[in-house]
Amino acid sequence: MTPVGSEQELADRVLGGWLGRISGNMLGKPVEQGDLWTREHIDRYLRRAAALPLTDYLPEPAAGGDCPPLRPEWRQCVRGRVHGSCRDDDIDYAILGLDLLETHGFGFSTEQVGELWLLRLPYLQTFTAERVAYRNLADGLKPPLTATYDNPYQEWIGALIRADIYGWTCPGAPRRAASLARRDAVLSHTGNGVYGAMWAAALISAAFTAPTVRQALDEALAVVPASSRLARTVRRVASLHDTGMSWEDTVATVAEETAGMGWIHTVPNAAVLTAGLLYGDGDFTRTIALTVRGGLDTDSNGATAGSVTGVLTGARALPAQWTDPLEDTVRSAVFGFDGVRISELAERTVRLVGAGVA
Secondary structure, three states, X not given: OOOOOOHHHHHHHHHHHHHHHHHHHHHHHHHOOOOOOOHHHHHHHHHHOOOOOXXXXXXXXXXXXXXXXXXXXXXXXXXXXXXXXXXXHHHHHHHHHHHHHHHHOOOOOHXXXXXXXXXXXXXXXXXXXXXXXXXXXXXOOOOOHHHHOOOOOOOEOOOHHHOHHHHHXXXXXHHHHHHHHHHHHOOOOOHHHHHHHHHHHHHHHHHOOOOOHHHHHHHHHOOOOOOOHHHHHHHHHHHHHHOOOOHHHHHHHHHHHOOOOOOOEHHHHHHHHHHHHHHHOOOHHHHXXXXXXXXXXHHHHHHHHHHHHHHHHOHHHOOHHHHHHHOOEEOOOOOOOOOOEHHHHHHHHHHHHHHOOO
């Protein structure tokens, strides 16, 4: 495991990851329905509210707008109304992963992931591939059959959103982080769904030691098959960025090339996330704003972009407009964790880092 500096720096970076994930999730949550909230609709909403460039949580809806309806939770997620984080599966799974490592250690099995879901996570707070896997577990099926039986969502984004904890607890060790994420992911996913989780965990791990976002992305690509659709799409975004193409044209180009995969599939969302990270270039506000404006699964992409950039910068460097309204508090459906302090989650994560060294 590559050294990441002092214990204080590690703690600041891990807290930055948690705060970044939660604030990025909150930013994207009101417009999380990519088949309705397209890039064009999101920017029209922001222009109408005079909120471009986007530098804070989404504004309240302007009167007389013709945009799609926001998600029902929007009143707790828009600027001026945020008081602690809303409950969301993107945060629940990070908490559940923390509980998994505290309970079973880094030698956990895929079966133990499933057992913890049944014990700690309400069925109706699961979605797509996770709900199918949960149902399969309750019916007595074992991994990897839980991921493949009657599951049309095997390559969707669910496993990717569960991966952060493995990056946070394996700083500077992207291959180890990816291995842990894979063991978790195969409960519910296959193919690019699993590769997305491995890539995200490695990306977050690499962000602790990589000098730039681009280097972290390069290190993360090394843990997934080079011929996979995920890897090819991430490389495609990076190559367009290298030509000097604008962010708008890059996301439009790759959206055309991944059309038909659906707004929750791992591959097009990895493209939006990669574009946000590269064009944000380490600036937290610009990164999560561009990522959410990219559309598709906005809250999941905003969360992962915020986690990566929060690790890169550390908590002390995060702008107050994102972190102060969170009030160091998380709402969670995970049994025993509702109302937990974000700072406590980060402290518990740091304590696991040393335990994860083989």
